[in-house]
Amino acid sequence: MALVSAASVLAAGLIATGISGCADMSGIAPQASLRDAPSLGLTANPAQAQAPLAAEWWRDFGDETLNALEAKALASSPSLKLAQARLARAQAATEVANAATLPQLNGQVDLTRQRYTANGLYPPPLAGAMANSGTAQLSASWEVDFFGKNRAALDAALGSANAAQADAQAARVLLASQVARTYFQLVRLNEQAGVARRTLAQREETLKLVRDRVNAGLDTRLELRQSEGGLPEARLQLEAVQEQMTLTRHALNALIGEPNSAKALVPSAQSAIKSIVMTPVIPADLLGRRADIAAARWRVEAASSDVANAKTQFYPNLNLVAFAGFSSIGLGQLLNAGSQQWGVGPALRLPIFDAGRLRANLRGRAADLDAAVESYNAAVIDAVRDVADQVASTQAIARQQAEQAAAQAAAESAYDIAVQRYRAGLGNYLNVLSAETSVLAQRRLAVDLAGRALETQVALVRALGGGYAPDASPDATKKVADSAHSISANGLFN
Incomplete structure (x- = not known):
C-alpha cells in the first residue's frame, strides 16, 4: 500500500501557496475605525x-x-x-x-439492478445482460485549515x-x-x-x-x-x-x-x-x-x-480524503475479500483565474x-x-x-x-x-x-x-x- 507521506502533503501545500501568489488582494482594505472613549468625552473617574x-x-x-x-x-x-x-x-x-x-465520516450503501450496454466497457457475458451491483464503504475527509x-x-x-x-x-x-x-x-x-x-x-x-x-x-x-x-x-x-x-x-x-x-x-x-x-x-x-x-x-x-x-x-484548499469498503457486480460476492477497495490521498484546489470574483467578494466584505x-x-x-x-x-x-x-x-x-x-x-x-x-x-x-x-x-x-x-x-x-x-x-x- 502506497501512502502519501506528511512531507509530501506539506510540500504540495507550499507549492500551491507559491502558485496562488497570482491571486492579488492588494488595495482592498476597510477604511472605518472605532471611536474610543476620549473622543466621546468619557474619562475614567472611579470615585464618580x-x-x-x-x-x-x-x-x-x-x-x-x-x-x-x-x-x-x-x-x-x-x-x-x-x-x-x-x-x-x-x-x-x-x-x-x-x-x-473537524473531520467528516460518511457511510454509503448502494444497491443497483441495471442492464449493461452490449457496446461498452464490459465484455460478455455481462455486456447486454441484466445484473445486480453493490457498494458498501466508509469515506472520510478533513480539510487541513x-x-x-x-x-x-x-x-x-x-x-x-x-x-x-x-x-x-x-x-x-x-x-x-x-x-x-x-x-x-x-x-x-x-x-x-x-x-x-x-x-x-x-x-x-x-x-x-x-x-x-x-x-x-x-x-x-x-x-x-x-x-x-x-x-x-x-x-x-x-x-x-x-x-x-x-x-x-x-x-x-x-x-x-x-x-x-x-x-x-x-x-x-x-x-x-x-x-x-x-x-x-x-x-x-x-x-x-x-x-x-x-x-x-x-x-x-x-x-x-x-x-x-x-x-x-x-x-x-487542501483536503485529506480516504475511503474503504466493498464493491462488486453480483450481490452474492459483495462481502468477499476480493471485493475490498480502499484509497487515501490529498485533494488540492486553488484559484488561478476567477474573473475578479474573489476580489469583488473581499471588497464587499470590507x-x-x-x-x-x-x-x-x-x-x-x-x-x-x-x-x-x-x-x-x-x-x-x-x-x-x-x-x-x-x-x-x-x-x-x-x-x-x-x-x-x-x-x-x-x-x-x-x-x-x-x-x-x-x-x-x-x-x-x-x-x-x-x-x-x-x-x-x-x-x-x-x-x-x-x-x-x-x-x-x-x-x-x-x-x-x-x-x-x-x-x-x-x-x-x-
Whole structure:
C-alpha cells in the first residue's frame, strides 16, 4: 500500500501557496475605525462612577404592583421570544461552522439492478445482460485549515451569535423600561384624576356658598352664573383624564400580554414610589453596560472575521480524503475479500483565474466591515447623547420641583385668604376664581413634574444599560466573550 507521506502533503501545500501568489488582494482594505472613549468625552473617574445596576432594577422603586407587571411582561412577551428564537438560530449557525473544522465520516450503501450496454466497457457475458451491483464503504475527509478559512468562518458565526445574545438582552431592557414608563404614566394620570375630582368637589362647595350668599342678598346672579360655569369645565377635565387612563391601561395590558383584560389595574400613589439615586456623571464604562452597543460591537467582530475569511479564499484548499469498503457486480460476492477497495490521498484546489470574483467578494466584505464600524460609532454617539439628555432632564426637573413647591405653597395661601375675604364680604368672587385657577394649575404641575421625574429615572436607567450583563456564554463562545467585553478608559474594547 502506497501512502502519501506528511512531507509530501506539506510540500504540495507550499507549492500551491507559491502558485496562488497570482491571486492579488492588494488595495482592498476597510477604511472605518472605532471611536474610543476620549473622543466621546468619557474619562475614567472611579470615585464618580455609577455602580452597576441590578438586572431587576425596577425593584428599587419599591412598588409591588410594578414588580408584578414586569414579571408578567418578561414571561409572556412575544418580542422577547422572537429575540430568543433568533439567538437559537445564530447559535445553531456556530455549530455548523464549527463542524467544518473537524473531520467528516460518511457511510454509503448502494444497491443497483441495471442492464449493461452490449457496446461498452464490459465484455460478455455481462455486456447486454441484466445484473445486480453493490457498494458498501466508509469515506472520510478533513480539510487541513492551513490558512484559517474555517476558523475565520467560525469566528464570524460566534460574533453573530453573541450579537444575537446581546440583542435578546436589549429587547429585555427595552420591554422592562416600556412597562415601567407606561405604569408611571398611569400613576400620573391617576393622580391627575384625583386633582380633577378635588377640583370638582371644591367648585361644588363654592357653588353652594355662592347660592347661600345670593339667597341672602349678598351676591348677584352674575357671581352665581360664574360659579355654575366652573362645574362643566371640571367635569370635562375629569373625563379627559379618565380617557387617557383607559388608553394607558390598554397599552400596559398589551405590554404584559393581557390585552382586553377585564381587571382594572389600580396604580399606587405617586408619593409611595421611591426614587432611584443616580450619578450625575456619565461613566466611562457606559458602552460596556448597554446591550445594543455590545451587539453592535459583536457585529464588528463578525464582519472582521468575514473579511479574514474572504482573504483566505485567495489561498488553496487542501483536503485529506480516504475511503474503504466493498464493491462488486453480483450481490452474492459483495462481502468477499476480493471485493475490498480502499484509497487515501490529498485533494488540492486553488484559484488561478476567477474573473475578479474573489476580489469583488473581499471588497464587499470590507464594505460590510466599514458599515458595521460606522453603525457602532453612531450607536455609541447616540448612547452618550441619550445619557447626557437624561442626566440634564433629571437635574432640571429637580430644580423645577423645588420652585414649583414654593409657588404652590404661595398659591394655596392666597386662595385661603381670598375665600376668607369673600366669606367675610371683604372681597369679590373674581378674586376667589383667580386664586383658585392658580392653585389648580400648581396642583397639576406638581403631579406632572413628579411623573416626569419617575419616567426620566426609568429613561436614565435604560440609557445606562438597564442592568445588562453578558450572559454566561456557551463553551464555544466564552473565550470570545471574555475578550470582547473588556473596556477601559483608553479604548472601548481592547
